[in-house]
Amino acid sequence: MPCDANSSQVNMLWFNWHLGATLLINWILIIYCFFRCPQLETMSLKRSNMAQVVLNCPLLHELDIGSCHKLPDAAIRAAATSCPQLVSLDMSNCSCVSDETLREIASSCANLSFLDASYCPNISLEVCYRVCYHFAHID
Numbered sequence: 001m002p003c004d005a006n007s008s009q010v011n012m013l014w015f016n017w018h019l020g021a022t023l024l025i026n027w028i029l030i031i032y033c034f035f036r037c038p039q040l041e042t043m044s045l046k047r048s049n050m051a052q053v054v055l056n057c058p059l060l061h062e063l064d065i066g067s068c069h070k071l072p073d074a075a076i077r078a079a080a081t082s083c084p085q086l087v088s089l090d091m092s093n094c095s096c097v098s099d100e101t102l103r104e105i106a107s108s109c110a111n112l113s114f115l116d117a118s119y120c121p122n123i124s125l126e127v128c129y130r131v132c133y134h135f136a137h138i139d
Contacts, residue, residue, distance in 0.1 A: 023037070038059065041059055043057070046066045046067055052075050055083060058085065072096050073096040073101050075095060080109060081108040087113050088114040091117055098123070
């Protein structure tokens, strides 16, 4: 069941998944979600059960996909690298994030000033050191 959030006016989307919070759409049933919101600046999908997300949000500054355990590594990489204005990325507790994704984010997200990749078991300490060196200014 795809959902399509298309709007030229939306600048913030915040999906909350706290303790079975009621939403208009049952997020458990969503397998694929597509967002095309050219004015969107902030998006939180934290703790959602989405198995795929495609972003076309050129002005997105903040992306929170923390604890999205069903998002595969390739989807996380594509989501982060398709947002050239990204300043803040939280992908903590994403069990699928790999070294390759972290390297790709470091090389393509030049404006990044906050990155949370804590509790991502597939990221090596070596790549963390390289990314920290690359982003000496990062929080």
